[in-house]
Amino acid sequence: MARSSTSPDRRTTRTSDDASDATKSELRQWGEALVVAVVIVVIVRTLFFDLFRIPTPSMEENLLVGDYLFVSKVHYGTRMPMSLGVPFTSIHVPGVSFPYTRIGGFTNVQRGDAIVFNYPPDEGPIDRKTHYIKRVIGMPGDTLAVRDKMVHVNGRPLPLGRGMQQHWLVRKTGPRHQIPRGRMEEIGVSEVTPTQSATAVRITATPEGIRRVSEFPWVESVEPYVLPASAFTAELYPPGRGYTPDNYGPLHVPAEGETVTLTAGNWAAYRPIITRYEGHDARQMTDSTFAIDGERTTTYTFQQDYFFAMGDNRDNSQDSRFWGVVPMDHVVGKAILTYFSWDHEAWLPRVGRILNPIEGDELFRDTPMMEQIPDSLTARHRPPAPEGRGAAVEMGPVAASQSPSSATLPTSAPSHASD
Numbered sequence: 278m279a280r281s282s283t284s285p286d287r288r289t290t291r292t293s294d295d296a297s298d299a300t301k302s303e304l305r306q307w308g309e310a311l312v313v314a315v316v317i318v319v320i321v322r323t324l325f326f327d328l329f330r331i332p333t334p335s336m337e338e339n340l341l342v343g344d345y346l347f348v349s350k351v352h353y354g355t356r357m358p359m360s361l362g363v364p365f366t367s368i369h370v371p372g373v374s375f376p377y378t379r380i381g382g383f384t385n386v387q388r389g390d391a392i393v394f395n396y397p398p399d400e401g402p403i404d405r406k407t408h409y410i411k412r413v414i415g416m417p418g419d420t421l422a423v424r425d426k427m428v429h430v431n432g433r434p435l436p437l438g439r440g441m442q443q444h445w446l447v448r449k450t451g452p453r454h455q456i457p458r459g460r461m462e463e464i465g466v467s468e469v470t471p472t473q474s475a476t477a478v479r480i481t482a483t484p485e486g487i488r489r490v491s492e493f494p495w496v497e498s499v500e501p502y503v504l505p506a507s508a509f510t511a512e513l514y515p516p517g518r519g520y521t522p523d524n525y526g527p528l529h530v531p532a533e534g535e536t537v538t539l540t541a542g543n544w545a546a547y548r549p550i551i552t553r554y555e556g557h558d559a560r561q562m563t564d565s566t567f568a569i570d571g572e573r574t575t576t577y578t579f580q581q582d583y584f585f586a587m588g589d590n591r592d593n594s595q596d597s598r599f600w601g602v603v604p605m606d607h608v609v610g611k612a613i614l615t616y617f618s619w620d621h622e623a624w625l626p627r628v629g630r631i632l633n634p635i636e637g638d639e640l641f642r643d644t645p646m647m648e649q650i651p652d653s654l655t656a657r658h659r660p661p662a663p664e665g666r667g668a669a670v671e672m673g674p675v676a677a678s679q680s681p682s683s684a685t686l687p688t689s690a691p692s693h694a695s696d
Contacts, residue, residue: 319364324355327610329393329408335588335595336410337467338483339440339640340391340612343621344630346410347614348393354382356609360402367405374402377606386584386605388416388430389438389638391612394586397554398600403607410612411596411603415585417532423525423598426501426591438640442467442483443591444502447490449476454495456480464489481592484643504592514601515545522591525598531579533605538576539567546601547577554604555580581605 322328331344340346350356357378362369386392390413395406415421419430426443428435437443442465452475456466465486470479479502480490491499503523513520520526528546531537539547541564551559551569559569566573583602588594597603618630 323358323364325349325351327393328616329410329612331410335590335593336391336412337590337593338442338465339589339636340410340615341618341627341630343619343627344615345617345619346393346612346635347616348610349613350610351381352384352611352613353386353608354379356404356606359404359606362405367401369402369405377403386413386416386582386608386611387638388413389636389640391635391637392584392586392603393609393612394603395607395609396600397603397607406607408609411586411588411594413584414587415528415530415597415602417530417582417584418535419530419585420527421530421585422527423523425503426523428587435641437484437591438589439485439636439643440483440640441589441591442481442486444504445480445482445487445490446472446500446502447478447480447487448497448499449478450495450497452476454493456490456493466490511599513598515549517545520598522598528585530585530602531583533579533582536576536578539574540565549601550579550583550604551577554583554606584608 327348327350329346329348331340331342331346334342357375357380359375359377360369361373361375391410392413393408393410395403396409397406399406414428414435415430420432422429455478456464456469461467461469465483466480467486468481470481472479476497480487482490487499490496501523504521506519506521506524509521513522513525515528529537529543531547531550537543537547541561544561544567548559548561551557557569558571559567561567562573565575567575567577569577582605584605585597586603587596587598612635614635615630615633618627618633619625620627
């Protein structure tokens with residue numbers, strides 16, 4: 278019987294080759310699985326929902342710094358990509374763009390919705406602009422104004438909603454009285470700032486917080502703190518009107534298909550919309566005549582809806598008061614859930630905020646705060662301030678010059694983003 282001629286060295290080589298092939302096969306499987314996972318993530322985050330993190334306090338106390346948000350793209354309809362580039366980054370191919378298109382959707386943008394959108398003043402493709410989050414206050418076709426801090430929509434007041442906060446002026450019966458620091462967060466007060474009057478302080482608080490402050494026996498009166506026009510130097514939208522965050526407008530919010538008569542009075546508000554967001558060349562010929570794409574006209578018809586958006590933290594938010602309205606083609610989606618929250622100061626998760634739904638127009642359904650405080654503690658019976666600007670106490674230079682923050686969102690969670 279003939280013996281096998283296979284040598285030990287040859288058997289060793291064959292065994293090594295089999296092991297090498299098995300290793301390559303396993304690596305290939307892992308590689309294929311990784312590619313499939315990446316493709317699925319890109320598809321889901323592009324078409325259905327996205328994840329964002331809150332980096333600034335402009336939406337407090339409803340959305341806190343360190344909140345991680347689940348943002349639905351299907352509520353308003355998925356906006357298809359408008360540029361070609363690396364997903365979820367600002368890297369794109371210059372000069373390549375696609376028309377604005379939405380598919381699906383089962384609801385329209387509503388007043389009170391917390392929306393994520395691309396920051397309108399940024400340059401570049403729309404879907405590569407920085408992400409912001411604000412709350413919709415003015416709808417298409419509305420006329421919005423702010424009078425002594427109170428928002429008015431179409432002439433009707435829209436009081437500060439639940440969990441929103443602003444500056445309040447609290448007058449005390451004596452200079453020694455103060456809110457215990459340990460109770461501030463508990464009652465809904467985030468900041469207490471001294472004024473040049475020993476018996477008055479500026480408090481940043483929610484409606485519920487300032488209601489509870491008004492119950493202290495040493496509180497003489499409570500009223501919105503209205504920043505004097507002389508203390509505000511930043512330019513608001515539209516420029517040249519002398520508006521402040523506390524006394525703003527009126528400003529009309531354009532609606533799709535709406536035709537307006539162009540005038541010298543509204544040109545400053547409409548021209549940026551016509552040129553920047555609707556892509557036309559526009560210039561003023563005379564006080565009553567304008568040229569759109571070289572043709573003289575006195576009217577203009579808007580091509581899409583616009584929204585007036587504001588932060589819940591009214592005195593620490595850079596919003597539509599500063600840079601104008603939000604075009605519909607800039608809207609990314611609706612923030613519907615806080616799926617996680619991290620307290621960077623305590624270095625602990627906020628367990629109570631995990632899987633919290635994000636409220637919408639129901640925030641405005643509570644009884645307005647000023648109606649919950651006895652008349653004797655409000656400014657209703659005080660003499661009106663000059664020029665209807667509301668009462669104000671002079672602040673120190675630091676407190677008066679604080680600039681609003683903008684809720685800039687990272688393009689992908691959980692990476693860091695600056696204001």
